[in-house]
Amino acid sequence: MSDALVFHFDVDGDNFTSAGQASTQVKRNLRQLGLPPAIIRRVSIAMYEGEINMVIHADGGTADVMVTEEYIEIILKDQGPGIANVEQAMQEGFSTATDSIRSLGFGAGMGLPNMKRYTDSMEINTVLGVGTTITMRVNLA
Amino acid sequence: MKVKDLLEHGFEALSLPDGDREIDGAYIGDLLSWVMGRAQMDNAWITIMTNVNVIAVASLADTSCVILAEGVDMSDELVSTAEAKDVNILRSNDPTYETAIKLSGLIA
Numbered sequence: 001m002s003d004a005l006v007f008h009f010d011v012d013g014d015n016f017t018s019a020g021q022a023s024t025q026v027k028r029n030l031r032q033l034g035l036p037p038a039i040i041r042r043v044s045i046a047m048y049e050g051e052i053n054m055v056i057h058a059d060g061g062t063a064d065v066m067v068t069e070e071y072i073e074i075i076l077k078d079q080g081p082g083i084a085n086v087e088q089a090m091q092e093g094f095s096t097a098t099d100s101i102r103s104l105g106f107g108a109g110m111g112l113p114n115m116k117r118y119t120d121s122m123e124i125n126t127v128l129g130v131g132t133t134i135t136m137r138v139n140l141a
Numbered sequence: 142m143k144v145k146d147l148l149e150h151g152f153e154a155l156s157l158p159d160g161d162r163e164i165d166g167a168y169i170g171d172l173l174s175w176v177m178g179r180a181q182m183d184n185a186w187i188t189i190m191t192n193v194n195v196i197a198v199a200s201l202a203d204t205s206c207v208i209l210a211e212g213v214d215m216s217d218e219l220v221s222t223a224e225a226k227d228v229n230i231l232r233s234n235d236p237t238y239e240t241a242i243k244l245s246g247l248i249a
């Protein structure tokens with residue numbers, strides 16, 4: 001495997017009961033590549049949290065995943081409202097989720113902290129009124 | 142202990158596509174991001190949540206099975222989704238605490 005493998009997904013913003021399709025597909029692809037279960041699990045959870053955030057907080061977006069010999073990179077990009085205070089958003093327990101979203105089990109304010117916990121690097125670029133791009137990497141080597 | 146072995150101890154199978162999977166420990170919770178942050182691979186996950194996101198989380202967090210406590214119901218449609226996604230779903234009619242104690246005795 002000398003060339004990087006890339007996967008692209010459009011994440012629908014309307015239907016968050018079916019959200020997680022991109023992450024589920026990535027999990028399947030990584031399994032086919034024969035990557036270790038612990039790595040697949042970290043990538044799957046980090047990507048799912050980000051995918052759900054795009055659906056709940058940003059009306060959808062895109063997900064790009066790149067697999068190289070050294071790392072797996074996940075880039076989540078949306079044209080949502082942006083994050084006003086990233087430091088606050090990164091704190092466990094901070095959430096602006098509505099009651100209807102909380103009734104589905106989301107809104108604990110643990111998604112961004114989980115993304116950080118399960119990846120080796122995470123970068124958030126966000127502009128109010130323009131959108132948010134989150135780049136995460138899980139190292140393989 | 143394997144997931145399918147729980148059937149001999151009062152747990153009911155709703156979806157059992159991977160009954161030979163080994164259970165290693167357990168996690169209890171209904172808030173999905175807590176489960177993704179704290180549950181370990183191969184844990185049995187005890188919850189009373191029954192929406193479609195539970196199936197996605199169980200799959201992505203790689204738990205060995207979901208155990209629905211308090212006898213809560215899951216729709217046939219979701220059970221089919223769980224089967225398609227290779228997610229084991231069991232049910233216990235006991236409250237969450239008693240379910241956990243029972244499980245603890247079995248997997249210890």
Ligand SMILES: Nc1ncnc2c1ncn2[C@@H]1O[C@H](COP(=O)(O)OP(=O)(O)OP(=O)(O)O)[C@@H](O)[C@H]1O
Nearest residue numbers: 053057058089095096106107108109110111112174
């Ligand atoms: N892509 C995004 N666009 C805009 N705001 C976001 C985005 N992602 C996160 N946020 C903001 O950051 C907050 C914290 O996000 P985080 O994922 O940690 O928690 P949550 O989504 O509210 O709940 P949980 O992830 O536990 O279900 C959100 O409530 C929201 O205000």
Ligand SMILES: [Mg+2]
Nearest residue numbers: 049053111112
């Ligand atoms: Mg979130």
